[in-house]
Amino acid sequence: MIEDDFYRTSSQYRLWSFTAASLQAQRATTNAVASDRVRAAIRRAQEARRSATSSATGTPVPEVEGSTSTSTSTNHPAKAEEKPIECLTPEEEQQTVSYYCEQIIQLGEAYKPPLPTIVRATAIQYLRRFYLTNSPMTYHPKQIMPCALFLATKTDNYYMSLRQFADGVPGDTTAEDIIAPEFVVMQSLRFTFDVRHPFRGLEGGIMELQALAAGQGQPAPHLAATTQTQTPESLQRGLLALPLSSSSKNITDRIARAHHTTREILKSAAQITDVYFLFTPAQIWLAALMLADRALAEYYLDTKLGTPAPSSSVQEAEAADGLAALRPKLLRTLNDCAVMLQAYKPLASDPDQMKTLRRIIGKKLYHCQNPEKVNLGGAGQKRIPAAALASSAAAAAAAATPTGGVDSGASESEMERLAKKRKLETAAESSSGSKDIFGGELVMQRTKER
């Protein structure tokens, strides 16, 4: 089929389509690799801290450290070392990502006017693709999520200035914070920004269904060639003969209703579940239509693939040879997809899930966050040579503030103290680095910031 070949050329098919098994394997690998890295990184951080405390006695560093960490454990390095670091499981990771996908939908609503569905859907797919090869333990979804959404506004031609965008993001997130992980995100997306959504396909299908209802249907190309069984009139009659559902008065109303329900499913369930990885957009919207109005969807498929009636003539069976093989397979796939869509329950509506999520994201993820990846602002700044070269104390302090934003639980006074400490450090550093004409070494500076 020409249309299928058309889809096969897309990057979504080539790079972002998986079997259920390979998808799971991919997630497991990512999780395993990330867990190892996190453990190693935390160990390194502890060692560094211990050596720092042992060498620099009398400096106020340990006290500051102790007071900054609001919750527990890091203030006593020895104790933390004894306790093995508990990393997220792949399932927990997935739950976390799903939570932030829903956050994208809500964040999109918060703008005036709300971001288009397609932008949000693209952003969600970016986030989901990103966390196929990266773990939430490495990059916190909280940082990645706005970046993905901003990237989606750009790739979907919905222009917003960064400032305007940053204003809509809740919390004290700055514009720099939003674009800091942009390159990392793009790299993980393997620079493929094309996401094939089922939305436009749904519009096409509904458009054609309405034409059928109005008696202006066109028979499917291969059926028209062989038998003249399909005429606009017969198609219309077939559509009208469908068993009516209780709520709708006439067929147009029924189609409109199915359209609306399908769209809702595509906006929510299709986004948060794995269907984009496992099925093609055409299959997704048809499965969603099946959930919305099974009889309608099946009739529509029959007009396309021919009825499976055993009484069909021999020639027709011959002509639809490829389609005959296609039909049962397609129905099975659509059913799988529909089951997956139906199984979805919004996280927010389920207090149980929310509770576990709060545990995962609030505590567990906090502890197993890779300490070397927290400061994306620094990594982002690395790309701007001018900003990096400016090693003055003011610039360093400005760059340091976002880091403070990460542990937002810290109180105002603590923030001040932190800032003061950083200022001291940078001053000391700039005095040592003043020997260099071009300022201190960049790498050194970033270590201090952390």
Place this chain on the structure above:
Amino acid sequence: MPSAREAMANRGDDDEVCPVCKSSRYLNPDMQFLINPECYHKMCESCVDRIFSSGPANCPVAGCHKTLRKARFRKQTFEDINVEREVDIRRRVMQILNRREEEFDSKRAWDDFLEQREEIIANLVHGTDVAKTESDLQKYASENMRSIRANQALEAQEASSLKEQQTHEQELARLRREAAKQEYENERRELQASREDVLTRLAAGRPGDAAAIAREGKKVLLKKSSARRSEEDRIRQKQAALRNSDARKAGQGGLTADKADIAGDSGLIKGLKKIVTPEPEKPYDPFGGMVPNKRDYYTLRDFYPSSYLDPIRQDTRMQAGGYDLQEYYSRTLMEAFAGLGCFIDEEVAQRDDAGSLGVSRPAATQGAAQAAVSSTGTPEAS
């Protein structure tokens, strides 16, 4: 034929007498005998003039009823009329069966062909199975007209190029000879000149210097001659190189000409190479066999009723910008069915098995790993 042969055999000494008019060379010293390849009966020039001037006539020899034409009378080349006849037959057969060795599949096939040709010639010469052989030959000739022509042309070309080459070589040899002669002259003249020079110096100089002058003169002579010899060597080498390259070029030219055309197989000759005639090129198809607006799942209509889209059709503000609702129709329907028949669980598994896994999947993980390493790498270095 046998009768004619016998007659020819015992002509013996009466060479000097015309068998037709009985006039002898004794009376007419300028008499010349002519033969006609039709029957090979000998007669004198005046007889030919007399009998055949007014068009074709029967052979005047008793018992021979061949019709002869004047134009075909010619002088005898060989003394033995049998040899003359065989040569004629051979020439004719060779002209028809003029296949070349390159046209055959194998050496063996070529040899078979040569043998077959000899057999045909022998048949015709000795008169066994003449009718069948002749008809075979004629049939072959009419069937293979084109290849025969082509080979004849090739042969003619080869012959002419050979002749050209020969004359060229002769010309070169002549030039070389002349150069050598010239050289010899020069040498002789110089020798003479130096001798004279020595003599004049001897005459002018004092008697004590005589020995010295003589020695000097000899030395100059030696030096000159050695210089000349080395120069000659150089020129000769250059010429030899030139000759070689010429020969090579000529050979190449011949080869390409030979390859130029190869004719079709025929019933008579076995083992000819198959001729592959290149298929005529098909007209260029920019879509590679795809019908541009053909779709497999749907037929695009010009109009779809929709309360949402219908106003756009009337909206001049939209239409003015060049917005075409048809584009929207085709795009939405295309996306509605693009990939409907792609079963990812099967196809991706196949793709992964086929080793595209080795290309795409590790690339993904590698890329991610690299990204992770490159960004972890820097803090580690710090």
